[in-house]
Amino acid sequence: MRKIVLLLLLLPVFSIAQNADSVWIVQNYIKKEVYIPMRDGIKLFTSIYIPKDNTEKHPILMTRTPYSCAPYGEHEYRKFWRNHYKTYLKENFIMVIQDVRGKWMSEGEFVNIRPYNPNKKSKNDVDEASDTYDTIDWLIHNIENNNGNVGVFGISYPGFYTAMAALSNHPALKAVSPQAPVTDWFMGDDFHHNGAFFAMDAFAFYSSFGKPRPKPTTVGPTPFNYPIKDNYRFYLTTGALPNLTKLLGDSVAFWNDLMNHPNYTQWWQERNDRNFMQHILPTTASLVVGGLFDAEDCFGAWNLYKAIELKAKNNNKLVMGPWYHGQWASGDGTHLGNIYFDSNTADWYATNIEIPYFNYYLKGTGSIDKIAEANIFFSGENKWHQFNVWPPANIQTSKLYLQQNGKLSFEPAKTFNISFSEYTSDPAKPVPYTDGVHEYRTREYMTDDQRFAATRPDVLVYETPTLTNDVTLAGPLTAHLNVSISTTDADFVVKLIDVFPEDFEYNNSSTYPMGGYEMLVRGEVMRGRYRNSFEKPEPFKPNTPTIVQYTLPDVAHTFKKGHKIMVQIQSSWFPLVDRNPQQFVDIYHAKDSDFKKANIRIYNNDSYLLLPVLPNNQ
Known part of the structure; x- marks a missing residue:
């Protein structure tokens, strides 16, 4: 809507x-x-x-x-x-x-x-x-x-x-x-990103737009009346996707199409x-x-x-x-x-x-x-x-390594040892996509301050030292994660963040405390079951290291000298993205009892972001 x-x-x-x-x-x-x-x-x-x-x-x-x-x-x-x-x-x-x-x-x-x-x-x-x-x-x-x-x-x-x-x-x-x-609408626009369902947008849109129109009219459809005005609580209380389907009834045909085409088959491709x-x-x-x-x-x-x-x-x-x-x-x-x-x-x-x-x-x-x-x-x-071409012809692909103790570096660790950072992803307490209480999805979350998420135990935080030179990115990002999970499925959200200096402020009437602001530059989700194929999803083998690699939309951003680069990793982004039951089940027809906690490990040094770095003064 x-x-x-x-x-x-x-x-x-x-x-x-x-x-x-x-x-x-x-x-x-x-x-x-x-x-x-x-x-x-x-x-x-x-x-x-x-x-x-x-x-x-x-x-x-x-x-x-x-x-x-x-x-x-x-x-x-x-x-x-x-x-x-x-x-x-x-x-x-x-x-x-x-x-x-x-x-x-x-x-x-x-x-x-x-x-x-x-x-x-x-x-x-x-x-x-x-x-x-x-x-x-x-x-x-x-x-x-x-x-x-x-x-x-x-x-x-x-x-x-x-x-x-x-x-x-x-x-x-x-x-x-x-x-x-x-x-x-499966790979990256509106209702799915890399196979992960953007339930909040889809439900808000199709609960009005999707209503049938039997004959020509100048009168638009009525919007859904949310019984709970806090969208985080509404979607968490409603639960699994079949419960949203019940709220819509049988009249919204395309919602049912969404529920019945879970994978990137010919139906989506055409x-x-x-x-x-x-x-x-x-x-x-x-x-x-x-x-x-x-x-x-x-x-x-x-x-x-x-x-x-x-x-x-x-x-x-x-x-x-x-x-x-x-x-x-x-x-x-x-x-x-x-x-x-x-x-x-x-x-x-x-x-x-x-x-x-x-x-x-x-x-x-x-x-x-x-x-x-x-x-x-x-x-x-x-x-x-x-x-004269995009991405620019002279970009240099650089690896930004996730390292022990929350460090982030363009240089690999001098001694390569297999260590990991770990968190528990609990579908009963998913990571919110933004701070505060909202009835509808905000548009500002795309540049929001991520400090609210950095303090959660189910969000991993990696950060560079203070930059001594500008770093400009121009093109798509690739996340390369070596992971293991205790269950058979999970989502992975990677967020690239610009950390402002503690003394930063705008020369205008802005009253928000910008010192130390953690600006979301690009965030994207990957539904883990599609790590090898969007057409044929696969379960994870529990507690077995597995590569999850995916592309994030292009970035055009300069991290200024005196700033820091941060990466946050988590396994929920709610209610922007529907919750993954963290079991290899049909999510669109899952039961509330299907949702399980998952212990997730990100292996340091073997996990990194591929960044499209534009040389200075270009």
Whole structure:
């Protein structure tokens, strides 16, 4: 539900200037609501905002969404004036928002992350790519004064529909921008990370979004009424996943799909749009945008860009800023939680990248020479950098070793002896993902202070000495853990943390005690049963050393001189991630009695992180 609210109410209301913009837009645009027919006869509800200016032909910029093209009614205008989208209207773009098939006012059946069909043989073979093609074709032939150039963009689930648009292959489609795109709901986006189920997000989302919609409507689903407003206590009290299923009943079809597809089988793989990026036309440019600290789809942005780069032959670019989910469209990119970025990164992005990008490809004006292949903001340093390839070609992979007595070093121990650090993971007392009491999952946890976790006996803490030089990381991390567990399954959470100096403080009005702050730079979970295969999980042999290795999403961060690097390791991250019973059972149908304590050992010196270190001054 948070994601729906974000995309409908994302942007703060600005002041008098914004009111002037709203008046200007209403005076200079007309709105039309139409049903656009698809090849199989289904009609999709579409809102079209058309400039009254007839002195030139105008480009079309479209978003396809399952979150509603509201407000409905031709005299009710979408609040484009709340962020940089107002610039597109000042530039006389034709703005189009469409309810996707089966949602809100559109006809047809909705299918979550509907698989792409590259082998359509009849008019009844439809997918999101064909719906986009048919929509574009109707628009360019029926909207007066359009210049025949179409762009598509969208954030989150609309980012998925934007990637599908890129596969439509309509010749009028000149540019797309998938932003925080949903790509793979098993490997890293939204509802699973490396096979571990993000139950809190999935339940919060599908308990409203997943409710059936028998016929077109302008009325949205009602959210779930949580009987306990502390999400840690709610999910712990509710217990095993079948108890959540009972709360939903039988009507939420995709929740049942989640429960019945526990492994990365063909069912999941055909819903991974990255598998099909070779079908993008060379004439369709792409600009993939995401947030370094996006709690929902950080994985999607990094990895969709890489898939397009690997498989397609188009002009493909990447932007990653220091943002939560959709923050680049909020108008305020100055900070996230307690961490400040020294500038308004959202405004910089809109002015220097997104608006010039669509002006160039859809209007033929301006230049994109200043938009590099990869435009990446480095937190810590708080500066934008441009690269001609990502990850940068000159990164040096370095091992950061976990050593005895909580030490962390770029040098292996001089005497290699097999020692271990040990903790007990108790599903009855899981490690919280953030401090404090919250009803809904926070977006700020991605940069949260980790001092609350460092004091727990079930969290291992490793730390370097104070850094004498800056250390900059640019690319994906790999965790290589040599572990043993007393049971047959466990999760492993690795957190990379920037420890601030004790005398650190911001030169602003921040009142949070930043001295000694432990900033989460990147955290990721691995469900241990998938250590060798996501398709065919395997139990652990109790008390037997076993390698667990996995990749964390890319990092762009500078650990400044005077800071320290910390690594925390734990086996729960609750209720962000569902609890592992720590037995090799079907977790989606487990019983409360299946949950067991596990004694977990991490073997020092043979466990490390592979870090992508960027040489200084790059």
